[in-house]
Amino acid sequence: MKSNQPLSKQKKIINFILCALFIIFALLQLNDPDGILWFSIYFIVAITCLYNSFKPISRPFLILILIALLAYAAFHFSLFIDYLKTEDKEEIFGEMVYDKPYLEGTREFIGLLIAALGIMYQIKIRKRQ
Template structure:
């Protein structure tokens, strides 16, 4: 698990770094930075379950907020359009990326939460 957590921490640090040129960097750097931090703490098996729950809620709510862009991508465009450059007349590209980014963040935080639950069960038995 340690290697996986190191990998996740590095990936989400990189995700946070590339957000600095985004129009709304504060939100994305905070989210991806928080996921990276959770992964760093998980390396030492340190978990804050209330914070993990809070982060999962933020990721789910945010992903739902941006989800219409993902629906538009899949229903009206080619899946490869997600890799094209952003244009003002194609906001679905950015919304799709943001929804998927929050989904990935949720998966990682959910994984960390499940590890925290396993750790608590192991310690209490």
């Protein structure tokens, strides 16, 4: 695929679905204490998916977004490991418990990985630019 060729209809549909999902993710963050940060992260990924459907985003810029997401995820990795060591894995779906910071850290880690996968897909579909 050359950089001036439009995306296939199937890839555009996937991007629209990704955009909608990340907008939903962004809106769900607004009730959190750090909701603006997480809204911004998910909204940037949503806009990236939408924009890349119509105009190619440069590969270096997409890689920069990916690196930023993975670097931020790295800060939460130790909390994710703490979660993996617990016996009650279902508590991740419950309320935030302040004496168990690994719950929120694990949610954030997984959210960042999902966002990174969305950006990786954008890199993949615009691979040959």
